[in-house]
Amino acid sequence: MAGETTWNAEDLATLERAIASGVLTVSYSGPPARTVTYQSIDSMLKARAFIRAELGAGQRPAVRYASLRKGF
Numbered sequence: 001m002a003g004e005t006t007w008n009a010e011d012l013a014t015l016e017r018a019i020a021s022g023v024l025t026v027s028y029s030g031p032p033a034r035t036v037t038y039q040s041i042d043s044m045l046k047a048r049a050f051i052r053a054e055l056g057a058g059q060r061p062a063v064r065y066a067s068l069r070k071g072f
């Protein structure tokens with residue numbers, strides 16, 4: 001996962017579909033187009049976390065709600 005490889009939202013979706021189906025070999029359309037055979041679902045989950053971090057998809061925007069009360 002290191003080096004010149006770039007990840008996109010389609011790569012993330014492809015990996016998530018493979019995780020859901022239990023398939024260990026994933027073909028990414030790229031660029032660059034590539035096929036990866038993962039050793040386990042755990043390694044796929046780690047790759048998914050990495051891609052999410054690269055894309056910023058794992059972050060939720062901070063939301064705060066006001067809470068008001070009358071009296072003490």
